[in-house]
Amino acid sequence: MTLLDRDVIAVSDLSDDEIQALLRLAREFAGPEGRPTPRNELADRIVACLFFEPSTRTRLSFESAAHRLGARVIGFSSPAATSFAKGETLSDTIRTVSHYADLIVLRHPKDGSARLAAELSEVPVVNAGDGSHSHPTQSLVDFFTIGDERGTTTNNNVVLLGDLRFGRTTHSLATLLSRFGNKVTCVSPPGLEMPEGVIEECARHGRRPDQTNDLVGALADADVLYVTRIQKERFADPAEYLKYAGSYRIDDDILRHAEADLTILHPLPRVGEIDHAVDRRPGAAWFRQARNGVPVRMALLTSILKETPQILTEATR
Amino acid sequence: MKEFIVPPIRNGTVIDHIPPGKSVRVLEVLGIPRPGSTSIVSLAMNVETGRGAGRKDIVKIEDRELEREELDRIALIAPGATINIIRNYDVARKHTVDLPDTIEGVVQCQNPDCVTLSEPVASRFQVTSRDPLVIRCDYCRHVLSQEAVA
Ligand SMILES: [Zn+2]
Numbered sequence: 001m002t003l004l005d006r007d008v009i010a011v012s013d014l015s016d017d018e019i020q021a022l023l024r025l026a027r028e029f030a031g032p033e034g035r036p037t038p039r040n041e042l043a044d045r046i047v048a049c050l051f052f053e054p055s056t057r058t059r060l061s062f063e064s065a066a067h068r069l070g071a072r073v074i075g076f077s078s079p080a081a082t083s084f085a086k087g088e089t090l091s092d093t094i095r096t097v098s099h100y101a102d103l104i105v106l107r108h109p110k111d112g113s114a115r116l117a118a119e120l121s122e123v124p125v126v127n128a129g130d131g132s133h134s135h136p137t138q139s140l141v142d143f144f145t146i147g148d149e150r151g152t153t154t155n156n157n158v159v160l161l162g163d164l165r166f167g168r169t170t171h172s173l174a175t176l177l178s179r180f181g182n183k184v185t186c187v188s189p190p191g192l193e194m195p196e197g198v199i200e201e202c203a204r205h206g207r208r209p210d211q212t213n214d215l216v217g218a219l220a221d222a223d224v225l226y227v228t229r230i231q232k233e234r235f236a237d238p239a240e241y242l243k244y245a246g247s248y249r250i251d252d253d254i255l256r257h258a259e260a261d262l263t264i265l266h267p268l269p270r271v272g273e274i275d276h277a278v279d280r281r282p283g284a285a286w287f288r289q290a291r292n293g294v295p296v297r298m299a300l301l302t303s304i305l306k307e308t309p310q311i312l313t314e315a316t317r
Numbered sequence: 318m319k320e321f322i323v324p325p326i327r328n329g330t331v332i333d334h335i336p337p338g339k340s341v342r343v344l345e346v347l348g349i350p351r352p353g354s355t356s357i358v359s360l361a362m363n364v365e366t367g368r369g370a371g372r373k374d375i376v377k378i379e380d381r382e383l384e385r386e387e388l389d390r391i392a393l394i395a396p397g398a399t400i401n402i403i404r405n406y407d408v409a410r411k412h413t414v415d416l417p418d419t420i421e422g423v424v425q426c427q428n429p430d431c432v433t434l435s436e437p438v439a440s441r442f443q444v445t446s447r448d449p450l451v452i453r454c455d456y457c458r459h460v461l462s463q464e465a466v467a
Binding site (some may be wrong): 089090091108109110111112113115116130131132133197 | 428456458460
């Protein structure tokens with residue numbers, strides 16, 4: 001299978017082989033310093049980045065990835081200045097823009113919007129987050145980072161911590177980790193547990209994730225700790241929020257219970273979940289995780305828009 | 318002598334064994350009456366089944382033979398319904414409704430944030446389980462069960 005001309009709406013659209021090929025290509029693009037050098041694979045292409053809600057980090061890393069490949073970028077970063085603000089439907093916007101670009105990167109607040117866009121678009125659509133449904137490139141970046149930091153994408157003990165109910169990136173990441181033979185442990189406050197559907201999905205592909213609220217116990221044999229933000233707006237009572245947010249704060253004190261080389265990830269922005277003193281640990285990987293957003297998205301854009309990425313044929317020769 | 322609650326029809330379609338109270342919804346899903354149509358449509362609610370097995374609704378549509386694909390659209394609302402195509406007062410064809418694999422435009426997605434609620438697109442679900450009935454939105458992957466759709 002090839003990703004040429006394909007839509008990427010959810011991680012489940014990608015086979016294991018396709019994911020591995022993407023990670024290899026991303027590794028090549030990242031180079032030894034993790035800093036991609038300018039290339040010209042997509043010199044004749046136009047990428048449209050349509051962001052119907054602001055997401056600075058995701059948008060900038062997609063735009064940077066496109067620019068690094070020599071593509072031109074059109075689009076908008078919020079709907080305020082567009083015809084969408086005048087009441088135009090997403091459907092009409094997609095039908096129009098698909099004639100202006102060779103690929104559409106879409107961020108939209110409604111669940112399932114990327115699937116709808118893919119059905120209407122003349123060109124491939126990449127989902128950059130559709131409501132609470134899916135955000136596949138974030139999961140690929142996380143997975144790539146785990147592989148890069150640990151030297152392997154399999155057999156890791158990964159603890160997912162925080163709001164696992166509404167945090168969509170943890171859903172596809174958990175499934176991805178299970179698919180590749182990792183052990184997943186879910187730690188969350190009561191009421192914010194990983195949905196049963198996701199647990200079942202993981203179990204279908206590999207090991208059934210453990211669920212606990214004993215963070216200290218889970219940390220003991222963890223290779224990777226993935227921390228997500230607990231969103232204040234999910235709690236009716238602010239006192240309740242403070243109680244939970246406080247109990248899941250990662251600092252040097254709690255990390256005494258973990259291995260010294262524990263890899264710690266966070267999709268950012270962080271708001272107090274991780275003490276800044278933790279930044280000094282060698283395994284504090286969130287800025288490298290953010291940096292990896294560019295080569296992983298470069299790999300995806302190239303694979304969709306280019307027949308056989310030159311770099312891969314070089315790498316496999 | 319048999320007493321008819323709804324008089325027999327000469328030609329057309331009879332939908333029998335609809336769950337009590339669901340006949341209006343059945344007509345709605347089938348788009349009946351069609352705008353401008355003069356076909357007589359009769360409807361009986363809460364009819365005794367005669368076997369002491371409770372009640373049912375019946376719908377009779379005169380001078381129109383519904384296509385099988387049209388009829389299968391009501392499978393979600395009336396899973397046990399039977400269809401009789403009537404020609405000259407006789408049952409020419411009879412079948413029970415089949416639940417299709419894909420259900421388009423019959424029910425709305427119940428996820429309030431689903432894109433299909435705010436865009437000009439028909440809802441579309443895949444049947445993931447028949448008994449008990451479970452369907453999944455093709456767009457947002459939200460899952461609906463029998464109670465939610467009927
Ligand atoms: Zn939906």
